[in-house]
Amino acid sequence: MITFEFPLNERIRRLLRIEEIYQKFEHQLKNTHDYFEFGCFNTLFEIVQLVSRSDLKIDFLQELERQEKKQSTLIESQTLKEGQLNPKEIIPMIQVARKKLENIDVKPGFNFNNNLFLEEVKKRISSPGGLLDVDFPNFRNWATHKTRKSKLEDFKSWAKPLMVFKDAASIILLILRNQCHVESIKAKEGKHQQSIDPLKTFDLIRLELEKTLNIYPEISANKYTVNVFFNQLSEELKKEPVKLNLEFKYSICWL
Structure with a gap:
């Protein structure tokens, strides 16, 4: 199965971005090919740009506090459902x-x-041509004489103060993905319309499809309905609507 997620507000979109960019960074650290450090530097600076917003820490603290109160209420009410x-x-x-x-x-x-080394790398990597030995011999010295293990230790050390945002986002998304209404749906001719309760606030829609279908969904939503349209890519990588009847799992989630 392959899962597609569609945030219904900017707050959840930002959480998903944070989750994905940290996943990309951790994957890049596992790469064994030459020049792996270039991708790691790029992603590290993307993380800094994403999490150094002044309002992010406050938003996370407020949401974690709210979720702690909700979880405490569940303990008191003893209304734990299966799963x-x-x-x-x-x-x-x-x-x-x-x-x-x-x-x-x-x-x-x-x-x-x-x-100062990272500041210089950050400045050079965003310039035309990117990070080049001819412009930055200090970097070449680091890249040449450091072992792969030592480079990994450097990246983990530089990223360590930023990992708290990954942990916070992971917990909030774990709770969100667990608070869902799930149902199996049959789409007719590659599209489906789903009614939602306008009196409730929802945060995320998740669709699960069989990988073998090789299609992807597009979603539009308002406070009353969710519209799902399935497409596929042609050999020229152009979008083509799918006209098949197909089954998928639909989940709508809230915090």
């Missing part, structure tokens, strides 16, 4: 993430504690 996350396990995770966030200080313009 639902155990609040007694989630609450300690939330508390650890909150404490780490409260102790971190990542502001706009975060410069890795005045690390």
